[in-house]
Amino acid sequence: MILEDLNLEGKVAVITGGGTGLGKAMSHALAGAGADVVVAARRVGPIEETASEVRGMGRRALAISTDVADSQQVERMVERAISELGKVDILINNAGIGGEQVTKPIWEITDEEWRIGIDTNLTGAFYCSRAVGRHMVERGSGRVINISSGYGLRGGRDNFMYCCAKAGVVLLTRSLALTWARDGVRVNCIVPGFFATVPLDRPEIRQYIESTARFNPMGRVGEPGDVGPLAVFLASEASDYVTGEIFCIDGGGLAGGYTPTGYAPIIPLKG
Amino acid sequence: MILREFSLEGKLAIVAGNGRGWGNYLAIALAEAGADIVIAAPGGKGIEETAKKVRKMGRRALAISTDIAKSSEVEEMVERAISEFGKIDILVNSPDLEFARPFLEVSDEEWDQVMNINLRSVFLCTRAVGKHMLERKTGRVINVVPGLAVRGLSNCTAYCAAKGGVLQLTKALSQEWARGNIRVNAIGHGWFSEEERSEEEQLKDPLVRYIPLRRLGRPRDLSGLVVLLASDACDYINGQVLFADGGVLAHV
Structure with a gap:
């Protein structure tokens, strides 16, 4: 039965950047499908909150403060996850910074800013995949889900570290998928479009979201909850034959090329 | 524990095809998730057997013999589905007429036939069902395509053009109907076999x-994708093609 394939009971998931936004929503969805969850991110407050919500759903949860750009912290986080929960079945590389907030003329970007942007958005996914991957390959089973961005597929004005790193995440996905295909490990990528992941209390943020929504074919931006069931599908047996694949979830933005053209005028055939 | 978003209970799905390929398996997958099924394809035992299997699972099912490349038959099929079930929530277009011949040897008739079954049928079924979905302001259209919808292969120009056409139909219509609350997506498959053979033998x-x-x-490898896109689980995926192909396209 296909629905039974979507059951994650008995599985353990590590979700980086799990304290807020999409990571928090995916933590809830995986727990809702029966998984135990390790929530890893830098700030303790949000990850503790997500972990306690997961426990409230009757699943086990660990909050481990981790900077994914620091490989030693990543190794320790994975060791602790395995020693306390016994194994890791699912890794979601979701931690990242940026998007529109990090746009800057190229000559103003310092070496350090470039390094931080690439490290947090791309190198962190490499560190986590390396740390968890060996364990998964040894067990002959695992699911890695990388979170890229629409900016991993298309360019953005003044948007350098984020676009380059997120494009790197897409190809990290494809190369890992091919590398671990014979080891029972599936690697796929979610490409979210615009999502409302920041509090909407400031009027300029509300205005930005509203104008972004107008240009989306569906007329709305994504809600974090939109991503949850997709993550469950990719973490489950239902996606056993799916690997190296890119899942855009953007209301149809990329399919239309993000152009503000709306409906084309009617052009009748001429004899 | 299964997220309730994946359930298709109370929904009606039409699975339209030419009696080959994935149609029967996708109908079973949708029924497993709770949907009632109309299976439309040229007559024969195949679709009636699938309908019987669906009924055994406790769902309602109707097999309607339909030439899906013929406008009047498609319109009648959709009218009958609506009069029997009251509505249509999901349309799966899964026609597949395979064809390969060197390009210079392709006849006018062969070209037309390949286009009619693989592409025109998708236009006809989606137009007929879409009118009803737009009135209800809800619906899901899922087109099934092979890897040859996105990559080329010698001797397969007509087939590739038709399948690529289905993908562009998917993208363009996803824009046109987005605000009508209808999602239009495609699911893709790689090489597949209905025979059970050991992996050693296959290698x-x-x-x-x-x-x-x-x-x-x-046959089951597309079940998860079709349920994902047919259900309320992924309202925000639109205009996409999602492949379950064993990783073949990761090479590309």
Whole structure:
């Protein structure tokens, strides 16, 4: 039965950047499908909150403060996850910074800013995949889900570290998928479009979201909850034959090329 | 524990095809998730057997013999589905007429036939069902395509053009109907086989050795994707093609 394939009971998931936004929503969805969850991110407050919500759903949860750009912290986080929960079945590389907030003329970007942007958005996914991957390959089973961005597929004005790193995440996905295909490990990528992941209390943020929504074919931006069931599908047996694949979830933005053209005028055939 | 978003209970799905390929398996998958099924394809035992299987699962099912490349038959099929079930929530277009011949040898008739079954049928079924979905302001259209919708192969120009056409239909319509609350997506498959053969046996085939997961697709391998896109689980995925192909396209 296909629905039974979507059951994650008995599985353990590590979700980086799990304290807020999409990571928090995916933590809830995986727990809702029966998984135990390790929530890893830098700030303790949000990850503790997500972990306690997961426990409230009757699943086990660990909050481990981790900077994914620091490989030693990543190794320790994975060791602790395995020693306390016994194994890791699912890794979601979701931690990242940026998007529109990090746009800057190229000559103003310092070496350090470039390094931080690439490290947090791309190198962190490499560190986590390396740390968890060996364990998964040894067990002959695992699911890695990388979170890229629409900016991993298309360019953005003044948007350098984020676009380059997120494009790197897409190809990290494809190369890992091919590398671990014979080891029972599936690697796929979610490409979210615009999502409302920041509090909407400031009027300029509300205005930005509203104008972004107008240009989306569906007329709305994504809600974090939109991503949850997709993550469950990719973490489950239902996606056993799916690997190296890119899942855009953007209301149809990329399919239309993000152009503000709306409906084309009617052009009748001429004899 | 299964997220309730994946359930298709109370929904009606039409699975339209030419009696080959994935149609019957997708109908079973949708029924497993709770949907009632109309299966439309040229008559024969195949679709009636699938309808019987669906009924055994406790769902309602209707097999309607339909030439899906013929406008009047498609319109009648959709009218009958609505009069029997009251509505249509999901349309799966899964026609598949395979064809290969050197380009210079393709006749006018062959070209038309390949286009009619693989592309025109998708236009006809989607137009007929879409009118009803737009009135209700809800619906899901899922087109089934092979890897040849996105990559080329010698001797397959007509087939590739038709399948690529289905993908562009998917993208363009996803824009046009987005605000009508209808999602239009495609699911893609790689090489697959209905026979159960051991993976060792399969690996004698050089084609299979090229598949990263080193086995042919099984009839069940598209079940998860079709349920994902047919259900309320992924309202925000639109205009996409999602492949379950064992990793073949990761090479590309």
